[in-house]
Amino acid sequence: MSPIHVETKGWSQCSAARRIATSRLLKQVFLLSAIVSSLGAIAGASAQTETTAGKFYRITGGKVDARTYHGYRLYQGSCSHCHGPDGMGSTFATPLVDHLPEADAFRRIVSGGQSSGTSVMKGFAEDPNIAPYIDDIYAYLQARADGALGRGRPIKSAP
Numbered sequence: 001m002s003p004i005h006v007e008t009k010g011w012s013q014c015s016a017a018r019r020i021a022t023s024r025l026l027k028q029v030f031l032l033s034a035i036v037s038s039l040g041a042i043a044g045a046s047a048q049t050e051t052t053a054g055k056f057y058r059i060t061g062g063k064v065d066a067r068t069y070h071g072y073r074l075y076q077g078s079c080s081h082c083h084g085p086d087g088m089g090s091t092f093a094t095p096l097v098d099h100l101p102e103a104d105a106f107r108r109i110v111s112g113g114q115s116s117g118t119s120v121m122k123g124f125a126e127d128p129n130i131a132p133y134i135d136d137i138y139a140y141l142q143a144r145a146d147g148a149l150g151r152g153r154p155i156k157s158a159p
């Protein structure tokens, strides 16, 4: 009887000690996860103010980021003579600001071209000035389509 009793006591002491250790550990883990999650919230918040999900452009204080500005330059050089100044459309082609396709469709159309009947746009896949920068053009047109950017030459923010 007695050895069992001692053993039980020993076990219960041990378990009490373990419980204290565990609760201390839990507190530390809890504290740590609270710190991590608040850091995450801070990082998430600042990331959100910088780039809204799904947006290719960034506009701060009325000034556009380098990508969007580059997109504007490319658009003016290679697209505006058909799609009109500032994406407003022309007699040759539809305005892009009114109904801008989703990014994936846009990439596909601009690379591969698109046609319906006599209305034809050639693809830019072989154009070294355009093919690598289709997303830049998208950033510019997306900002225009969202109404975040007006007509005319945008102002580029300092790098």
Ligand code: HEC
Binding pocket: 075, 078, 079, 080, 081, 082, 083, 092, 093, 094, 096, 099, 101, 106, 109, 110, 114, 115, 116, 119, 120, 121, 122, 124, 130, 137
């Ligand atoms: C030579 C004239 C011409 C040029 C240059 C041109 N496009 Fe087009 N684009 C067209 C025509 C015409 C269509 C409509 C084709 C059709 O009817 O399917 C079109 C269609 C598109 C569409 C699909 C629009 C929609 O609603 O389906 C996108 C996006 C587009 N062009 C983007 C561009 C971009 C970006 C550039 C510059 C890199 C560019 N285009 C240059 C003539 C042009």
